[in-house]
Amino acid sequence: MAANFAALRSKVELALAGRVAAPFNYRDRQEVVTVSSGIPEIDSLTGGLPRGALTEIFGPSCSGRTSLLLAALSARTAQEESCALIDGGDAFDPHSAEAAGVELRKLLWVRCRNVEQTLRATDLLLQGGGFGLIAVDLSDIAPRLVRHVPLDSWFRFRRAVEDTPTVLVLLEQESNAKSCASLGLRLEAGAAGWSQMPVEDAAGRIEDYSRLPWGWLLEGRSARGGVSRSRMQKGSAGYFRGGSAAEPRVASAGIFKTRIDWEFFSLPIAAKRK
Amino acid sequence: MKSGAILPDEAVHSKKNMAFAAIHVANFMVQAVLRAEDEVRADGELLEKTVALVDGTAPLIHVVAANEAAWRAGIQLGMAQTQAQLCGVEIRRRSRGLEKAAHAALLDLGWSMSPRVEDHAEDTILADLAGLSSLFGAEENIAREFARRAAELNLRVRVAVSANLEVAVHAARGFAGITVIPEGEEARYLSGLPVQTLAPSAEALETLERWGIRTCAALGALPMLELSERLGQEGVRLQELARGAHARSLVLAEPPEILEEEMELDDAVEDLEPLAFVLGRLLDQVCARLATRALSAAAIRVRFDLGDAFEKEEQVRGKNPVTVATAAAKTYEKVLNLPVPMRDSKMLLKLLRLQLQADPPPGAIVKITLRADPARPRSTQHGLFVPNSPDPEKLELTVARLAKLVGGANIGSPELTDTHRPGEFRMNKFFAQPNETRARGKAGKKFASGGEAVARRPATGCRIFRPRLAARVELREGRPAKIFFRGLYGRVVTASGPWRISGDWWREDAWQQEEWDLEIAFEGGGASVPVNVPVNVPGNMHAIGPVPDAKVCARAGLYCVYYDGACRSWFVRGTYD
Helix, strand or coil, rough: CCCHHHHHHHCCCCCCCCCCCCCCCCCCCCEEEEEEHHHHHHHHHHHCCCEEEEEEECCCCCCCHHHHHHHHHHHHHCCCCCEEEEEECCCHHHHHHCCCCHHHHHHEEEECCCCCHHHHHHHHHHHHHHCCEEEEEECCCHHHHCCCCCCHHHHHHHHHHHHCCCEEEECCCCCCHHHHHHHHEEEEEEEEEEEECCCCCCCCCCCCCCHHEEEEEEEEEEEEEEEECCCCCCCCCCEEECCCCCCCCCCCCEEEECCCHHHHHHHHHHHHHH | HHHHHHHHHHHHHHHHHHHEEEEECCCCHHHHHHHHCHHHHCCCCCCCCCCCEECCCCCCCCEEECCCHHHHHCCCCCCCHHHHHCCCCCCEECHHHHHHHHHHHHHHCCCCCCHCCCECCCEEEEECCCCCCCEEECHHHHHHHHHHHHHCCCCCCEEEEEHHHHHHHHHHHHCCCCEEEEEEEEEEEHHHCCCCHHCCCHHHHHHHHCCCCEEEEHHHHCCHHHHHHHHHHCCCCHHHHHCCCCCCCCCCCCCCCCCCEEEEHHHHEEHHHHHHHHHHHHHHHHHHHHHHHHCCEEEEEEEEEEEEEEEEEEEEEEEEEEEEEEEEEEEEEEEEEEEEEECCCCHHHHHHHHHHHCCCCCCEEEEEEEEEEEECCCCCCCCCCCCCCHHHHHHHHHHHHHHHHHHHHHHHEEEECCCCCCEEEEEEEECCCCCCCCCCCCHHCCCCCCCCCCCCCEEEEEEEEEEEEEEEEEEECCEEEEEECCEEEEEEEEEEEEEEEEEEEEECCCCEEEEEEEEECCCCCCHHCCCCCCCCCCCHCCCCCCCCCCCCCCCCEEEEEEEEECEEEEEEEECCC
């Protein structure tokens, strides 16, 4: 029996030679290194974005996915890391990115037209390597199309990014990567924030312009994030090492608020770059 | 006095070290043609092939050169091509372009080891060996190193080392392999060489043959005065050469700024796939030459000479347009600018192929000229704590592949332009930025303390609709109340605006817009609109503040909508996400 087992084992090893180095050896899980997402509330919720793994951020339109992406890009480019954005719907706005602190010269922007191009571009960038963060934005692509992406594509991405220092982020309306994602983050839209502009008349009295539409200014909005899947939380405390981020909590959803820096948009280009 | 005793020794020592190497490519025309052929490169044996070169215009095409195997097969100089074919040899066309490239490669070989090189002839160069012994050892070793490096350039050379320039040249032409001639024994070494090695004029050679003088030894033994009376100054010079006594200085050659290789194709090639093999060979040769000079390429320029391309021109003759085909020789150029100097021929070939696939030549190719702009190689210092950055060579290849996939205009690094026109930016080529420890800008300040983000609200992201979405807006009391776009109908919950912007009034494409920030609740999702969302009723409006429990608002969204004064229509610019 033992001899048969040994023969079978050697036969399997021979068949997999060149493809799998040691098929019967237990492969230890490597320590997960995370980086800041740029939003403290999300960091405290998730422990940060894991390197060498796929992070899936999904939610409906206006749920704060882009704000989270820009914050993550800002954090990575501030650390002098090169980042790539594969824009499935060609919806990236460089102006709001610059306002969010993204160093555009460190960002490679690939403007795709469909899902196929997006997936192929992701493959190429993952093979090229060297990027600190690669974001695949499928937010503007109809969910029914993204649902048709074969599961082996996500599996391939997961394997390609493994053992690399790259943070792979996937933005969608629905979760599709399933078990291929090491971290799944569901975002939901919160309330918009409006501020009333106090306007003084010539005599220095505060006028009430709240009846008029230009008396109000959009200041930002809030969003709520919840962890739908996290491999990092399952292991022991030693298994997870949060770089600059805090320890993950299985706790409740993290609410974060965003702002619109209108003053920045009105600045001339030279002042923006200072 | 003491120094006086040392000086002669130093002089002797320096004289002893003075040596020159002549590097000669035997059968140069044949080697130049076969140099680029894979078969020769693979086995390295030029002599294994039986090749004869022909030149001239039909019907007067005749043999101008052949290798040893071809001579043995019965090939003779001046033989007609048809006769040569009967001898069972491979016939090749003489290529002056390949000869030029082989000569340039020979010069590069000299400069790869010595800075002082003389361009003696098309098939021969001279190199000063002063100072090389400390690097390569004895003169034999230096000569072997020359031969080894020549083999890397697909050239089989003869090397001769001597203290006398002309002796070295004649020994290289006369003896196969490596010859090192000790000082004072020049005449003895040259004695057995035929007089033709000294390249006398036809008249002098005829006279010498008539006298029965066939070797250098015989020529050197003639009395100088009588020789001068009969053959003039040429006779004296030939005798000095035969004795190894002709002295002159090295005439230095300047290295060229640009490296060039070219190849003429026997048949015009239209497809890019077979062309890749030829480009690969040329790139291999250019990269090998760059390596000999410790340089890399900053740009690769490829010029294709196209065959007779027929251009259709429509000429109106009377009432009927007539298509006339005019033959016009064309050239097609492509420049591959590299972000960092490179010398990897395989990588360069991939980049070149991608560029040519994106923009192929318009006709059949008959000749390829490849030039490399030399530059100093990139030197980088790696470190354990240096942030991630793509390898520039790999990145260039990845970007080229992506450009082929999505189009060159759709990939790059965005840069904001100096204008307030909404949505304006330009795409720059993306480079792997060198990691800097410079003072960081606006964004860097936020993460200045070891990557810890300073607690600050993140910016609201904006998504742009490209192309802009046309919308139908219903106004009530001057403000948007209802909106229709993308087949959706929405009720405006809150409106902020109008924010009037305009610019470039002096240009034809002047812009004038009224922007509105709208919170829209779409029909069908009315139940999901939270109760605490402000509506534009004064009593219900609220200022921004801490949101204790953000409500789900799946069917409501924040949009930037504008009225374009130029075309008097409403559009949706984007959404706040």
